Amino acid sequence: MSESVTRIQVGGSAGSEPYEVLVGRRLLGELAGLIGEKATRVAVIHPEALAETGEALRADLAEQGYEAVAIQVPNAEEAKTAEVAAYCWKALGQSGFTRTDVIVGVGGGSTTDLAGFVAATWLRGVRWIAVPTTVLAMVDAAVGGKTGINTAEGKNLVGSFHPPAGVLCDLAALDSLPVNDYVSGLAEVIKAGFIADPAILDLIEADPQAARTPAGPHTAELIERSIRVKAEVVSSDLKENGLREILNYGHTLGHAIEKNERYKWRHGAAVSVGMHFAAELGRLAGRLDDATADRHRAVLESVGLPLSYRYDQWPKLLQTMKVDKKSRGDLLRFIVLDGLAKPTVLEGPDPAMLLAAYGEVAE
Ligand SMILES: NC(=O)c1ccc[n+]([C@@H]2O[C@H](COP(=O)([O-])OP(=O)(O)OC[C@H]3O[C@@H](n4cnc5c(N)ncnc54)[C@H](O)[C@@H]3O)[C@@H](O)[C@H]2O)c1
Numbered sequence: 001m002s003e004s005v006t007r008i009q010v011g012g013s014a015g016s017e018p019y020e021v022l023v024g025r026r027l028l029g030e031l032a033g034l035i036g037e038k039a040t041r042v043a044v045i046h047p048e049a050l051a052e053t054g055e056a057l058r059a060d061l062a063e064q065g066y067e068a069v070a071i072q073v074p075n076a077e078e079a080k081t082a083e084v085a086a087y088c089w090k091a092l093g094q095s096g097f098t099r100t101d102v103i104v105g106v107g108g109g110s111t112t113d114l115a116g117f118v119a120a121t122w123l124r125g126v127r128w129i130a131v132p133t134t135v136l137a138m139v140d141a142a143v144g145g146k147t148g149i150n151t152a153e154g155k156n157l158v159g160s161f162h163p164p165a166g167v168l169c170d171l172a173a174l175d176s177l178p179v180n181d182y183v184s185g186l187a188e189v190i191k192a193g194f195i196a197d198p199a200i201l202d203l204i205e206a207d208p209q210a211a212r213t214p215a216g217p218h219t220a221e222l223i224e225r226s227i228r229v230k231a232e233v234v235s236s237d238l239k240e241n242g243l244r245e246i247l248n249y250g251h252t253l254g255h256a257i258e259k260n261e262r263y264k265w266r267h268g269a270a271v272s273v274g275m276h277f278a279a280e281l282g283r284l285a286g287r288l289d290d291a292t293a294d295r296h297r298a299v300l301e302s303v304g305l306p307l308s309y310r311y312d313q314w315p316k317l318l319q320t321m322k323v324d325k326k327s328r329g330d331l332l333r334f335i336v337l338d339g340l341a342k343p344t345v346l347e348g349p350d351p352a353m354l355l356a357a358y359g360e361v362a363e
Pocket residue numbers: 047048049050074075076077080107108109110111113133134135136137140141142143144145146147156173174175176177178181184185188266267268
């Protein structure tokens with residue numbers, strides 16, 4: 001695998017500050033440049049699973065002369081709560097964190113969503129840097145500035161658009177990731193393939209087993225291609241006034257499943273079922289051809305992602321989907337495909353069609 005660093009620019013054309021996503025190895029030397037000279041204090045927010053990494057980073061920053069604090073938060077979705085955000089605010093207050101100081105979020109998407117949200121809200125917004133350590137966070141969560149936490153009513157219901165100053169994707173971090181988490185991240189990679197870059201699907205289909213591991217021959221290319229899809233979309237529509245909704249492919253049902261499972265399912269697994277559902281919905285709506293719809297099932301299954309969910313849960317899922325952020329009043333809206341890499345919005349589908357699509361997905 002190449003030791004070179006790929007730099008992908010995000011933003012700059014829609015009024016937001018441009019920043020770079022770096023993909024490579026041994027990237028932490030880039031951190032001080034991104035933190036900048038105005039900062040006195042740096043807070044490293046990391047999950048329990050990365051306690052050693054968080055502490056090593058803190059010690060390194062302290063050696064460079066910053067007043068560095070490490071803030072450890074729970075693993076996975078348990079970090080995305082108002083209580084954990086308040087715990088972080090308290091730690092920032094106690095360390096005298098000012099507007100020129102910087103937050104570094106190191107971890108998976110749950111940690112970067114939380115760290116970005118804390119950065120967005122502390123003193124009404126401070127600089128932050130994302131150091132994603134899962135496939136999913138590298139290709140999706142850490143890029144684009146959507147930050148947030150969950151509430152009892154649903155997923156990501158409180159948040160802010162607050163782009164990072166930079167994103168460092170160190171591929172070496174993936175070596176310690178449990179295979180289940182690695183595969184879960186592939187759901188967002190596959191999403192990028194279906195909505196915009198079918199070459200991603202070709203690479204995975206050529207050797208699905210290899211795609212399941214960071215040692216696979218196409219790991220860097222899959223990650224970079226997915227980041228480019230995300231970067232292009234969020235660069236032209238940061239605040240989701242239109243185009244950005246395509247990144248929500250599979251998420252309307254996916255988020256409802258996550259809530260129904262009390263966030264014990266990984267996001268990517270739920271989005272996998274959600275994409276299967278969206279493909280069936282697109283097919284039933286007369287938008288999507290059979291071959292592309294069937295391809296969803298085949299590619300998701302080939303890497304070990306789930307396709308099905310419990311039939312009897314439909315009424316609860318439907319209720320939760322009503323508070324999806326794409327809903328407008330009582331109108332449910334879904335991203336479906338008009339064809340491969342042709343995402344579009346399906347507004348207010350007939351309830352019978354929704355149930356029929358769910359029937360194809362349910363077990
Ligand atoms: N903001 C966005 O645009 C966006 C996009 C996609 C997903 N998300 C969010 O991302 C979250 C899912 O993120 P995720 O799939 O990265 O999972 P995660 O952050 O929940 O992490 C999964 C588990 O892996 C651990 N972990 C992280 N990196 C590790 C490493 N290198 N080695 C060993 N363990 C490691 C974590 O501590 C956690 O226990 C969801 O909350 C989802 O809503 C946000």
